[in-house]
Amino acid sequence: KNEVEQSPQNLTAQEGEFITINCSYSVGISALHWLQQHPGGGIVSLFMLSSGKKKHGRLIATINIQEKHSSLHITASHPRDSAVYICAVRISNQFYFGTGTSLTIIP
Amino acid sequence: DADVTQTPRNRITKTGKRIMLECSQTKGHDRMYWYRQDPGLGLQLIYYSFDVKDINKGEISDGYSVSRQAQAKFSLSLESAIPNQTALYFCATSDSRGESYNEQFFGPGTRLTVL
Secondary structure: OOOEEEEOOEEEEEOOOOEEEEEEEOOOOOEEEEEEEOOOOOEEEEEEEOOEEEEEOOEEEEEEOOOOEEEEEEOOOOHHHOEEEEEEEEEOOEEEEOOOEEEEEEO | OOOEEEEOOEEEEOOOOOEEEEEEEOOOOOEEEEEEEOOOOOOEEEEEEEEOOEEEEOOOOOOOEEEEEEOOEEEEEEOOOOHHHOEEEEEEEEEOOOOOEOOOEEOOOEEEEEO
């Protein structure tokens, strides 16, 4: 079973475009985590959300608990944003991870 | 210096060998986790520990064991490695207290190949 679905799986865009990555989940959660995995493999935490919206620089994350949906937005995208973006949901004491969205930003 | 370190970073071994992957953290977090990542799949939880005396199985614990030697150290063992344990392994930590409650921080990963 897959508690977390991400879309799209792959996304290619031109530098400067507004990017949206979606995450849907099927059960009640206590928190949602957005992560970035660099081409070299390292994983970095971007946001931890339980409600509403968070912003950090050009990144914005939103969550709608009733609709069981979260979005990650990147404004003024740049080639250095190219990475895999992973959504994870916390259910009880464990996190369940989506398969990731591979983002490529072309100069 | 990295807050969460893993050793080794790369390891090639043969079927049947015993392997230990080690994780250390300087973040002072109480919770530690071991995950594996396979191409096309999400990270899967192998084991987690909420303190030194607490060890819990995750989704895919068969073929693995762990030891929490201290709050800062959590090691993963493959008692008899098999080829389908070839994967990228990540250690992660989180803090059950404070503003970053349960936000996970990852080590750089260990690429394990079992021949």
